[in-house]
Amino acid sequence: MMPLIYAEKGQSQIIKKIGGNPEVKKHLEDLGFNVGGEVSVVSSLGSNLIVRVKESRVAVSDELARKIMV
Numbered sequence: 001m002m003p004l005i006y007a008e009k010g011q012s013q014i015i016k017k018i019g020g021n022p023e024v025k026k027h028l029e030d031l032g033f034n035v036g037g038e039v040s041v042v043s044s045l046g047s048n049l050i051v052r053v054k055e056s057r058v059a060v061s062d063e064l065a066r067k068i069m070v
Contacts, residue, residue, distance in 0.1 A: 004039065004060075004068040005049065012040045013070035020067040031058050033068055 047062040
């Protein structure tokens with residue numbers, strides 16, 4: 001298990017755990033990040049990641065990407 005920030009670009013990953021306080025977890029769930037869901041890193045822009053989750057592209061900060069374990 002590793003944080004999403006270290007995942008290979010273009011490779012599909014399964015979300016195993018979402019860390020953080022309840023507000024952070026709720027925010028990530030609202031964006032479509034759920035345990036057992038599929039996610040892949042599309043690209044990185046500075047300290048942000050562009051990820052594909054549930055047929056959408058979402059930008060997440062470095063801090064949030066470290067709370068998503070794949």
